[in-house]
Amino acid sequence: MSGTLGVAVIGAGRMGADHVRRFGVTVGGARVVAVADPDGDRAKEVAASAEGASAHTDPAAALAAPGVGAVVIASPGPAHEEALLAALELDLPVLCEKPLTPDAAGALRVLEAEQRLGRRRIQVGFMRRYDAEYVRLKELLDAGGIGRPLFLHCRHRNASSPSFFTSGMLISDSVVHEVDAARWLLGQEVTAVSVLSPASSAGAPEGLRDPQLVLMETSGGAIVDVEVFVNCGFGYQVRCEAVGEAGSARIGEGRTMDVEAAGRRSEEIVQDFTVRFADAYDRQLRAWVAAAARGRVTGPDAWDGYAAAAVSEAGLTALRTGVRTPVEMAGRPPLYH
Structure with a gap:
């Protein structure tokens, strides 16, 4: 289709x-023309859901497919x-799922290539x-609506972990995700x-240190605390409270x-990140x-991806x-100022 990316x-x-589903249902102006995955059957199955898309086991072949003008990278981080690097060689716009790379050194190599x-x-x-709520909070903080930010209190909970x-x-x-959100919200x-761990939850698989409390200090003197609990058992929650002066x-x-019903009142709890952030993904x-x-x-x-990788390395x-x-x-290169 003419004019379609x-x-x-x-x-x-x-x-x-x-x-791929979102391109076909909720996002206009683009269509999927190629899908790549090392699992050839999986690539064919997903490509079949996008009319006319070709399936490949080699990412380079997908990038070279006719009609490709941009690329989404949703493969595992490594x-x-x-x-x-292959997409940059072809000068293609890229949307890369997090992490940019699993390590800061790899992210720096990507920065250098860009x-x-x-x-x-x-x-x-x-x-x-x-996300509409995060955007509103960003606007409030930028406008000084609660004064200088002192704390971000964050919760990140999953019903269970893979x-x-x-x-x-x-x-x-x-x-x-909280690393990037904190950098963005606070500027x-x-x-x-610092990382603190209580005794692991009985619901966590053996050997998994879950939950954890991650404390981050910022260049502006704020403190960010993140309770991350990936086997909480009851649902998916992402919450943030900004405390200012x-x-x-x-x-x-x-x-x-x-x-x-039946003499009780109950509230639904979202079970999945693709539901909680459905609108944000769109x-x-x-x-x-x-x-x-x-x-x-x-x-x-890419600088944001590198910064998140560097903070994650310190956290590990x-x-x-x-x-x-x-x-x-x-140091932050001029391209990213």
Whole structure:
């Protein structure tokens, strides 16, 4: 279709398949023309849900498919760097799911490649920046509505964790969203991280340190605390309270359906992040498509991905050692100012 952005989706797992569905149902101006996944049957299954899309086991083949003008990377984190570098070589706009790369060194290599290109091509999938409640909180803080921010109190809970989840992934795969949200909401960098762990919950798999309390210090003197609990058992919750010198504001407590029956009143609890942030994912994709169609990229950039990786590395060290760990970051290149 003339004027429609052709998109290659790398990774046909849960997130990749969800992106393909959104392009077909809720996001206009783009269509999926190629899908890649090491599991060929999975690639074919997901590609079949997008009319005319080709299926590949090699990401490079998907990027080279006819009609590809942009790429969504939704493969596991360790595969991101190779796909990102290939997309940059082709000068393609990219939406890359978090993490940009699992480690700060890999993220720096991606930054260097994008700087050689001389223009931004990468957006990182920190979708909370597109959530209506987070946007309102950002506007309030930017306007000084509660004075200088002193604390962000955050909760990040999942009903259960995947079988492959490790103690470190509570930070690198879950708290990384709070890392980016805190940097964005406050307009400050995270300078140090501490991690405290109570006795693990009886609902956590053996050996998993769950829950954890992650404390982050910022360049502006604020403190961010994150309770991350990925086997809470009852549902999915993401909440944030900002406390300032002149007030406070809370988000994430939006009410769902109330049920009154059999002498009881109950409220539905969302069970899944794709439900809680459904609108944010749609807004993110629409904004990315609109920018990519104009040859631009907006939203969280590769520097934001690098910063999140650097903070996560400090958090992993703090988890392992029990010691407050400073965040080590390179200087911010001019391209990302």
